Structure formats: C-alpha cells, structure tokens
Amino acid sequence: MNENNYFSSIAELKAELISQWNNRLRKSAAPKTTIRYKDTDYFKRQDPDMNPDTIIYEHIMRKTISDQGELTWGQVKIYPGQIKDQYFCTKGHFHINEETEEYLLCMKGEGLIMYCSKQGECWCDELHEGSFYRIPPMMACRVINISDEPLMLSLCLPGKEGFKLDCGKLRLFPCHVYDDDGEIAMLVDLEEKPNRPSDFSPEECLRLLNANTEKASC
Structure with a gap:
C-alpha cells in the first residue's frame, strides 16, 4: 500500500478527512x-x-453549475449560546427534491442533529x-449547539437539490x-405538530418523543 494513503490510526484518518473537506471550500469562492x-x-x-445583531449561525456554500453529477459543498458554524434556556440552532430544512440525501461531517464542537x-x-x-x-430522504434536519464553543460542520449533497426552508403550512x-x-x-410542543390528515394524536406524539429520546440519549 502507498504510504501516502496509509493512516496508522482512526484519529489520523479523521484529521485527513476534515482537512480534505476544508480544502474543498478554500479552493472556490463560497459566499x-x-x-x-x-x-x-x-x-x-x-x-x-x-442584542438583535447577535450571530446565531453562519453558512457558506460552494456554487455549482447544477449539472447531473455535480455536488454542492458547504460549511455551517453554529455559535454557542442560549435564548433564555433554549440552545442556539439552525432553522432546519427539507430539500427541494425531498428524496435527496445529505451528508454531514462534524469538524469541531459538540451538539445534536435533530x-x-x-x-x-x-x-x-x-x-x-x-x-x-447521513440525512435520509424525506427527512428534515436541524443542528443544535449544546457546547461552549462553535459547532462546525461540513455538508455535501447533489448540486441541484437545494434547501427548502419555507415549508408553507407544514x-x-x-x-x-x-x-x-x-x-x-428535549420538550415537545403539541401545538406545533403538522397540520396533516395523518397527524399523530397527542398521546402518540408523546409516546414517539419518549421512545426516540431514549434512543438518542438526549
């Protein structure tokens, strides 16, 4: 095996992976x-x-030509902080094409992906x-910073499958x-459950919350 492609530990492999993802962004003009x-x-x-100008998070995205096979690369930085006792987090999103997958690599910090x-x-x-x-298809995600330092993540998804931040009445x-x-x-607000014919009852929503909270150790 070529020694340039060999890593003696998982820590070295992670460091190289993080370095490569960062280089992807440095080589292009990313607003x-x-x-x-x-x-x-x-x-x-x-x-x-x-202060209304307090920064909650920042993100940069590498533009693509959105052709078949192109990838969008980006990075998100969520600052540490709370609004009262609620942790800083991103707004969260679906994708324009809801069957799209997205991949996230945590570069620094600690947090939760919801x-x-x-x-x-x-x-x-x-x-x-x-x-x-891996963010599965048909799933929205939000990132939450629960630490005292910035939480930084790199992301990758198909170039033409952008983010859908406004989901209408949903x-x-x-x-x-x-x-x-x-x-x-992690608390549930039953008034915010989706307004759809397939809504869960309050009892079902609480049951799912309890089950998933145990799964994620939140």
Missing part, C-alpha cells in the same frame, strides 16, 4: 450567509434583552468531532432542546 437573532422566527424562547419527518416524528443523534452522518420540529440546570432536555 457566506449570516443568520442573526433578528433574522430568526423559529425559537420558542424570546429574549427582549438580547431529524423530523412530515408526520411529526422527531429525534436526535449526538454530534462530536470527526463523526459522519410546521416542522415540534421538539425543542433546552438547558435544564446543566442537563439537556
């Missing part, structure tokens, strides 16, 4: 978008004393440096993550 507190409409907690189906099923996986995640993410005296708590 940055900054989301501030005044730009958000998705937090359950509100803080009138918070998945949500159109039926209101909601659960979390833990994020930590070097971990790799109300996503009925679960919200809070700091409960130093412990992570």
